[in-house]
Amino acid sequence: MKIAKASRVCIAAALLVPMTLAWAQGPAAYPTKPIRLIVGFPPGGGADAVARIVAERMSRDLGQSIIIDNKPGAGTTIAAEAAARAEPDGYTVFMGSANLFGADKVLYKKIRYDGQKDFTPISRWTIAPMILAVNNDIGVKSVQELIAKAKQNPGKYFYASSGSGGAPHMAGVYFNKLGGTRMEHVPFKGGAPAVTAVIAGDAQMIFATPPSVLPMVETGKLKALAVTSEKRSPLLPNLPTVSESGVKGYDFTFWFGLFGPANLPPDVVRKLFTASQKALSDPEVVQKLAVQGNEALPSASPDEFRKWALAEGAKSKQLIEQSGAHLD
Structure with missing residues (x-):
C-alpha cells in the first residue's frame, strides 16, 4: 500500500511539472520565441522601413527578435486577413492603418474579416503628411494658382497615385471636395511610377509620401x-x-499602428504597448523615422488608440465612398 501511495504521489508530481512549466511560460514570461510582424507592403518601401525601424528597437526590450513578414497585395487586405486568422498569443502581430476599418470593404467586396471585431488595437506608431507636388511645366507656384487653373479646365487636370484606394488617392479626393475642383485620378502600380509620370507630364500633380517625392523636389x-x-x-x-x-x-495624413488578433491577452497587449512606447521615444528611432518623413507618435493607451483608429477609419471609408472607387 505504501508503494502504491508513493507511486500516486510521483504520478501526480509528474503531471504537475508540465502545468507548472506552461504557467511559467505564459503571459508573464511572454515572449519566449520570435514574433512575426505582418506588413501589407513589399520590402524596401516606406511602410516596410517604418516596420523595420520600430521592430528592431522593440526587440531589444522584449528580448526576442521581431521578424518582418511582407505580404503585399490587394490594398493590404491579404496581410490583414492573415493577421486576423492568427492565434491570439502575441506571436503574430500586424502593422495596419485606417483602411482596416471600413474602406477595405468598400474597395474589396470579398473581405473575410471585420476590422472592428477581428483585431486588438495596441498602439499608433507613426503619422505623416503627404506632399502636394506639381510638374514644373504646369506653371503654378501655389495651391491657389493650382485651384484656379483646375477650375478653368474641369476634368483636364490629372493627379497620379500609387494605386486606387490608397492614402495618396484619398488625399486627391479630399482636395477635390474641399477645393471645389474636378481633377481626375490616374492610378499607377506604386509610388515610383506615379512620380515618374508627373515628372514626364503624363499627370500634372501628385500627393506623395515625403521620401518618394522630396529628392525630385530638391x-x-x-x-x-x-x-x-x-x-x-x-x-x-x-x-x-x-x-x-x-x-x-x-487635413489629411497617413499613419501606421500595431494590432494583434482579437482576444489578445491583456498582459501581452501591455508588453507590446510598453515596448512600442520605449521604441518611439528613443531619439535614434525618432531620427530614423524622420528621415523617412514620419513623425513618431505613440498612443497614450491601447484604448485611446482604438477610439482614434476607429474615427480615422470612418473618415477614410467616407472618402472612398465619395470617390466611387471599387476594385472587385
Missing part, C-alpha cells in the same frame, strides 16, 4: 506646393499646409 524635377497635414510638419517647417494655402479645413 533636384528641381518637381515643385512642392504644400503639405497635407492640418499644421506645418516639423519635418518640413518651411512648406505651407494646404489649409493655410486657401483650402480651409483640409
